[in-house]
Amino acid sequence: MKTMQVDVAIMGAGTAGLAAYRAARTMGASVVSIEDGEYGTTCARVGCMPSKLLIAAADAAHAVARASGFGVGTGPVAIDGRKVMERVRRERDRFVGFVLSGVNAMPESERLRGRARFVDDRTLEVDDHTRVVARSIVMATGARATGLRDFSNLGERLVINDDVFNWDDLPASVAVVGPGIIGLELGQALHRLGVRISVLGRGGRVGPLSDPVVRDNALAIFGSEFRLEVAARMSQPERDGGGVIVRLGGPEGSLREEHFDYLLAATGRAPDMQDIGLDRTSLSLDGKGVPAFDPSTTRTVSTEGASPVFLAGDASNFIPLLHEAVDEGRIAGTNAARHAQGKPVQPERRRAALSIAFTDPQMAVVGGGFRKQVRGSFVTGQAGFEDQGRARILRRNTGLLRVYGDPISGRFLGAEMIAPEGERLAHLLAWALQKGMTVAEMLEMPFYHPVIEEGVRTALRDLLRRIQGLGT
16 A cells, blocks of 8 residues: 655545645645545536526526516427436536546646545545545545435435436426425426426425525415425335335325326435544544534544644535535635644634525525524514515516514624525625624615615615614
8 A cells, every 4th residue: 555645635526625625735735635436526517507507497498488478479388308408418517527627737646536534633545555644634525415215215216416417308207305405496497397296395394494484485486386295294105117106195194196207305415424434533523423623714623632634515514505615625725734834723704604595486595594593682674575676577576585683783684585586685685794784784785776686675674673663
């Protein structure tokens, strides 16, 4: 077995791992990147980009289908599933190619292929060919799909989002289990592309939403377009020749049986900590086997003092989003290099929390949303979009925005929404939150007419009235 010594060893060459690599090198550290899967990042290969390509096709089909509402005559919408998936794969591969060109630009001496496993806090073995002794280690091992064991009897009729983007054609029917962000995005897109779908859940979850008022609004909106059961009583699905049988409990013990071509398990993702030798380290692990860490420095917690191990990206399960993975990778790479050079690690301020689901209407959570507010210490303002000017012009007048504020300081605390152009509204609110603005200061900003953003102003005005009412 070959032995190599470096300042920083990075486990994983996804978004966080590549950001850590660049940051450590910028600090002048010697670095090695270790990857056992396909190069190309989760976002480009099976996540953000191919899912948005599928959604874009679905949005185009939906726009044609609803054109008659504007007095624009259209015939039947013709959807060529093969051409839809051909474009998804072609553009997906293009995005992956951009990542691969960056990886290929890395010196071969700084790249290792294989599964890295801890020998101790500073030593890794990569398969059976290389031992890496490092002053610091960055764990950027990504995440894996969970909950699949419940459906293992379905064989190739069980798919996850990774598999969808390799389809040559669209199937006739899909049961989507898991009404989280991935399940709702893909479920609605497939529905608009002519696939018969049912989105099924058990615990009442609707995307990223925790505000019960917004959640109920979203449930009504999506439920009016496609079958959505977020508290379904589903028995064990079974294989049925070339498809899947799903049995759902109904009123008074009745049973409904449905047949689908595939079952898409969108039951969540968890940090990939399997078979990497964490039991041979001094790291403190939580109940799910994930190392405890400080998000401001990304340093893990060790039982033996200052840890040389840093955690970044989906592996941390802190905020598993691409822009957060980039930030964590940069912080981890910089601090890993500092530690290797005998310098103190430095905390960095994290960005305001922001999550967006690209459904239609879009769902978004700013600042952790409702679940992060302390009961009795915040007030709420809201605005609906049924009669909002620009939304009605576009015939997209559904949804609800709820904003939260501190009744004492008047500071803006966060928001949840299901809204047309929610990605734009959420960005405005996240920027205001990160700048620590008060609700009154936010209302001093310009709002053009007629735009969807006027809904933000309406909600903020409602919130300010409630704050001022409490103040008097």
